[in-house]
Amino acid sequence: MRILTVILLLASTISFSAFANDNKADPKPNLLSFITSDNTQTQLMGMVLSLQALKQGPEVNILLCGQASDIALIDAPQSVLT
Structure with missing residues (x-):
């Protein structure tokens, strides 16, 4: 009986998290470039790579x-x- 309870609890948690992710809008990926040199x-x-990433869609x-x-x-x- 205990195993059945654990299985049901895990199944409900997994299905709930999958359902929660379906309701979210597909967020744009973000990029944060640290330039310290x-x-x-x-x-x-660093600037060139950030520009190339920006052209592909993420917020930079x-x-x-x-x-x-x-x-x-x-x-x-x-x-x-120079």
Whole structure:
């Protein structure tokens, strides 16, 4: 009797979770890119890969940390631009 109760409980849990997922709208995937390197080629590659992902549909957010944040400055250092 105990085994039957456990089986019914598991079956109801599985069917409920499957039902709950069917009711949700299909969310767009998200991408968060962390760019932390001071190397300009690495920064550029992070931007290129983020752009390619954006063209395929997901929402893309880019977090610039440390010296990589210099590329977001209006008066960016010359080392960032070369």
